[in-house]
Amino acid sequence: MILELSNPSVCMKDPDRVQEVLQSMVKAGSNTLQVISDFDMTLTRFEFNGKRCPTCHNILDNSILISADCKQKLKGLLDTYYPIEIDSSRSVEEKLPLMVEWWTKAHELLVEQKIRKDRLSVAVRESDAMLREGYQLFFDHLHQHSIPLLIFSAGIGDILEEVIRQAGVFHPNVNVFSNYMDFDESGVLTAFKGELIHIYNKREGALLNTGHFQELRTRPNVLLMGDSLGDLNMADGVQDMENILKVGFLNDKVEERKQSYLDAYDIVLIKDETLEVPNALLHYLT
Ligand code: C5P
Numbered sequence: 001m002i003l004e005l006s007n008p009s010v011c012m013k014d015p016d017r018v019q020e021v022l023q024s025m026v027k028a029g030s031n032t033l034q035v036i037s038d039f040d041m042t043l044t045r046f047e048f049n050g051k052r053c054p055t056c057h058n059i060l061d062n063s064i065l066i067s068a069d070c071k072q073k074l075k076g077l078l079d080t081y082y083p084i085e086i087d088s089s090r091s092v093e094e095k096l097p098l099m100v101e102w103w104t105k106a107h108e109l110l111v112e113q114k115i116r117k118d119r120l121s122v123a124v125r126e127s128d129a130m131l132r133e134g135y136q137l138f139f140d141h142l143h144q145h146s147i148p149l150l151i152f153s154a155g156i157g158d159i160l161e162e163v164i165r166q167a168g169v170f171h172p173n174v175n176v177f178s179n180y181m182d183f184d185e186s187g188v189l190t191a192f193k194g195e196l197i198h199i200y201n202k203r204e205g206a207l208l209n210t211g212h213f214q215e216l217r218t219r220p221n222v223l224l225m226g227d228s229l230g231d232l233n234m235a236d237g238v239q240d241m242e243n244i245l246k247v248g249f250l251n252d253k254v255e256e257r258k259q260s261y262l263d264a265y266d267i268v269l270i271k272d273e274t275l276e277v278p279n280a281l282l283h284y285l286t
């Protein structure tokens with residue numbers, strides 16, 4: 001039915017269920033559809049030419065806005081906590097406090113750097129951040145069909161907005177839930193606003209934003225895209241959900257994590273740096 005679902009990167013535990021969900025979503029019509037996507041390593045590439053691509057945090061960590069000493073500390077945090085993030089032998093309960101610790105320590109270090117708001121665009125421009133291949137079609141197609149796209153990220157909102165703005169795809173149908181920076185009157189970073197969003201509290205984040213989902217209550221069909229098992233809760237605020245199709249990018253530790261991804265996501269894309277499959281799904285659904 002959809003040619004791209006035969007791509008070598010595609011794995012599905014229950015292809016018949018995928019077909020059923022797709023058919024009932026087509027029947028309901030594209031005016032009942034909304035897309036909810038994670039940002040880092042879902043809309044952005046995991047690697048390019050054998051080199052890791054940066055997350056929102058890494059864009060800042062590696063930028064000229066951070067001192068050498070602080071860079072080293074942030075790198076230390078990454079080397080300590082990223083292996084924990086992707087460790088399939090530890091439970092979410094065990095990882096959650098450690099993830100909070102990572103985000104908290106990193107944000108404290110960033111705040112010490114007196115980062116200027118007007119320098120963020122330079123940090124993004126000079127970074128190696130890359131949206132996945134096919135991003136233009138993805139964003140433009142959703143915009144053309146007036147389908148709301150919620151980007152739900154435990155990264156940094158100011159940075160991710162700048163990435164999609166510089167790519168020319170920050171269209172009016174895009175909404176962002178993320179960690180936003182708070183600046184003083186002279187434009188210097190002083191804190192992060194509101195409740196911290198980390199990879200394991202996207203459910204709580206969704207439930208804090210009932211207003212957004214209330215506005216979209218005529219769109220009970222959801223295409224969800226993520227790269228972490230924590231992303232599965234991003235649609236928990238959707239009211240009266242009818243169908244949900246979950247697409248998961250499995251970028252790292254593939255063998256160890258494959259079964260848990262197959263159990264949780266309807267479609268798993270293994271080491272696939274493109275948006276070819278999501279684009280094919282959207283083409284079919286609209
Ligand atoms: O957009 P998304 O929700 O994927 O953002 C979270 C990602 O940011 C995590 O997967 C984590 O690896 C990364 N991260 C980071 N540096 C931090 C905290 C999180 O690169 N200090």
Ligand code: MG
Nearest residue numbers: 038040041227
């Ligand atoms: Mg991610």
